Amino acid sequence: MIDNKTFMIAGIIIAILIGVVAVFLASGDPDGLESTAFVVQGEKTLTGASPEDGDAEAIGLGTFEYDAPLPDYSMEGAGKIGDIIALIIGVLITFALILGVTWAITSKASKS
Amino acid sequence: MHIPDAFIPLPQAAVYWLIAIIFIALALKWARNELNEEKMPLIAVLAAGIFAIQAFNLPVGMGTSGHLVGGALAAIVLGSPYAAVFILTIVLIIQGVIFGDGGITTMGANVINMGVIGGFVGYYSFKGIKKAIGNCYVSAGIAAWLACLIPALACAVEMFIAGTFPLVPGIVAMGTYHALIGIIEGIITAGAIYLIHTTRPDLMSLEAGGAAA
Secondary structure, eight states: OOOHHHHHHHHHHHHHHHHHHHHHHOOOSOOHHHHHHHHHTTSSOSSSOOOTTOOGGGGOOOOOOOOOSSGGGOOTTOHHHHHHHHHHHHHHHHHHHHHHHHHHHHHHHHHO | OOOOGGGSOHHHHHHHHHHHHHHHHHHHHHHHHHOOTTTHHHHHHHHHHHHHHHTOOEEEETTEEEOOOOHHHHHHHHTSHHHHHHHHHHHHHHHHHHHOOSOSTTHHHHIIIIIIIHHHHHHHHHHHHHHHHOOHHHHHHHHHHHHHHHHHHHHHHHHHHTTSSOHHHHHHHHHHHHHHHHHHHHHHHHHHHHHHHHHOGGGSOHHHHHHHO
16 A cells, blocks of 8 residues: 555656657557558558558548647657657646546535 | 547537537546545546557557557546546547647547447446456456457447448458457556556455455
């Protein structure tokens, strides 16, 4: 048994470690959905390699576009350091946002 | 399996959003009733951990990678499918808005696949399998495998409705890749449950915790 504070700090450290390891070890291959997009476009066989510079989203008919501030978990031009910073930002924002939302809805419930 | 904006036309994306909002509302209701200060560390650590593991694309061969979803993990540890909806919604919002992983218009569909379908499949298959075989960790592993595979198949059907993928090749490819990704998901889910159970057994929902004792 460890106390709440230790549990949270350990949890955040584990999450950040997973993220940092991911920066160096994560596969550059497209994910299952993108791979499927290549397969159905005939750019990839089911078990074959994925095209190096293919655009998985070329097949889509959607028109909406949005530019994220840290696209693909990276900072433009900042290399691996940028990737690590992006992931740490992500872990901390996730942690803070869910605590904030949980706090907001549970404290409202306690008032009513 | 984060669906980008390009993959679903707007009218259909709106329908998925509407369905997702209903489940998000139910998840918020669950959170208001079930969460308290004692559970806040667990839910916050789970969310941060799920964000991190989703960023880790593991090679599964065949020119493809996959990352864990975490829906089954959240639902089993917190004892409700709505826990998965709640956590995955927050994670998907951050991924979509800040990192461009998963679209904005398609976020509703992503919440349905990974949060709702993943959470419900993960939770109820865990309960059923545990009843049949007894072992909490094996049950969680199989449930997590299903909670990875079935949302992927749902996603393939959505892609067919959207006109993006043909039905059968889409199902075959999505099913093949996520059956493999799901094996990793199953192992990690069982491991994470073991880890939480060892460090803080009091935080686990009774069903998951009691079975392992």
